[in-house]
Amino acid sequence: MTDTPTVNADATEIHGDGRPVIELTGVDKLFGSFQALTNINMRVGEREVVVVIGPSGSGKSTLIRCINRLEKHDRGTIIVDGITLSNDVRNIQEIRRETGMVFQSFNLFPHLTVLDNITLAPRQVRNVPKGEAEERAMELLERVKIPEQARKYPGQLSGGQQQRVAIARSLAMNPKVILFDEPTSALDPEMIKEVLDTMKSLANEGMTMICVTHEMGFAREVADRVVFMADGQIVEVGTPEHFFESPREERTQLFLSQIL
Amino acid sequence: MTDTPKTAGEGVYLGTDITLALAARDEAPLHSDTTPGKWVKDNLFNSVMNSIITVVLGVAVIFLLTRAAQWVISEEWRIIQVNLRNFMVGQFPRDELWRLWWSAYVLIVGIGGGVGALAHNAEDDAREKGLEYKRSSWLDLLRRFWPVLAFVALMTSFARTWLPYVGVLVALALVVAARTAGWAMPAPVRARAVQFMAVAIVVSTVILAGTSGLVAIVAGLVAYFAVASETSRRFEGSDARSTLLRQLAPIVVGVAVWFVLDAVAVDGFGWEDWGGLHLTLFATVVGISTGMPLGILLAVGRRSELPVIKGFCVLFIEFVRGVPLISLLLFSSFILPLLFPLSVAVPETLTRAMIVITLFSAAYIAEIVRGGLQAVPQGQTEAAQASGMSAAKIQRLIVMPQALRAVIPAMVGQFISLLKDTSLIATIGVAEFFQYSAISNAQPEFLGKEKQIVTYSIVAIGYWAFAYTMSKESRRLEAQLGVGER
């Protein structure tokens, strides 16, 4: 076969030559009797950026929250960086240390300064000494371009600044992969760009990322693959060019026509 | 006309409620650009109706003040003068009173020094974060604690010897000296302010109650935490071997302190004869300081996913909250001893009363804390979980601090209730502050003289002074902690 299809429903085919960092096989998730995820098969390779799109309620958040066990999946296997997710607390924590997460509503700790927000996990989980942790936190703040806010409290920052702090916080544990759940959806339009720029530079530096987002410009520019979900299933997968220019499935076409 | 909608209210407000007026003055000082004459005209005589109200209330206030003045200079105060020590310390043996003074002094030095050091730490901290920090002047402290100081001054004025005057003056001098010294300490010493305060509390307790039994256990626990915080400071971020030392050292020291103190067994004074205001305050402090950790545990337990733990906590909280404190006290006093096997010594009445007060306040605190826990968004826990923190650390470092901040007003309200509720231990035959009103009026000299108005006024002023100070402090704390939250 010389002509590999660039748009299909198989999300297990890694773009590029990275080894898989995340592997989901036959994952189902039920909330009571409601099936939120059905037979999810997906792999994400090292240094790959996968953007997940889909209508509201299609299971995008549930999907990435299953990866770090904020939700418990009911069937199938999830492997993160070679560790198979199980019910063992230590196993869960090991996986969580390898995965950073950035939330729609930032979820910074309001009673801690920006610096303490970032150093908390390294100090508490990895036992990094205070000085070392703070040095590293300042580097990260330089990277997200707000070192001058280090001593402030989250409540004193704009939404865009808060989300950049949240990104710095997720980087502090040196994760193998970062999960973004609609990181710009709660932001005022003028602040979206600064957060997207931060995410872009992360991607360019080779960070492995799964991003749930409605920012199609970002997807076009940065994504290696785009995954379209509907009703808890992966409907279509492809490179951004083909995805946006010639989507195969009717539901994908409908969705894209609505948001573009 | 600078007529504001509030003006009508303020006329009445000033006339009737001095307390509120003083409280309001703490927060909103009068603008300096209004002259007194203009202020009076704007606020008290700005309309016919307000003028009438002002005049009527003014006459009423003058009348009441004259009556009060007549009463103050009358002979009514003898009942307080004669019973001053009873009101303050109950039947505490008079030749052991030095213990009370000295334990108070040690406490003052410890707390005063610690507070001074902590204030300096807070200032450094704020400067580092580039935040505003307003250092409390002595005048600020006067403004914060004037009710208690006024009450102490009032009670001292009833003394018929010079000793209490000297004692109070020494105490005041120690407050000033300790706070100043605490502030002036070098940073590494100030970093240990809390340990210093804890040690002072233990020493103060030892002076009062000796070293054996419960005191030795508490001292051991304090030593444990003091050493633990020191080792965690020293060994932060180091390898497994020092982690072992870090966990062992506090245990060894704690147990050693417990054993040695228990073996030395310096005599103290048991609390069979404790009473008066001293006991009231002690019971309140015990109820708060032991009820708080227990209440927090109960609140966390009530949210547990393990049915046994959850069930126990719900059962305990709902039982205690469903029963009046007085019946719990009576139960502890009259029925509990019957349930003890003959071979086991029944704890003293007061010990049992303290246990009941602790359990009682724990149940209420638990519900307050639970409310606070529910107010912390789920996203906070998730963000902490996502970074791999353990459940215990998430509770301790993320959820609990936010929950407790959110419930400061309710919590202090509970503390104030507890202060007043301790008067119920009178029902099991313990003469605390409130009870001395009845006791003194039953003395032959005062029997049938109807001096209750005098004694109850003094008691009321006493409770009010502490309760009002607590409530003022809670508002201050709230404002302070609110700084970074918005």
Ligand SMILES: Nc1ncnc2c1ncn2[C@@H]1O[C@H](COP(=O)(O)OP(=O)(O)O)[C@@H](O)[C@H]1O
């Ligand atoms: N905790 C929950 N309990 C019950 N249903 C849930 C829960 N979380 C999500 N769901 C349901 O699962 C579906 C997928 O939700 P979600 O993953 O949040 O969608 P998306 O992020 O794509 O908008 C939705 O129908 C939602 O109502």
Ligand SMILES: [Mg+2]
């Ligand atoms: Mg979502």
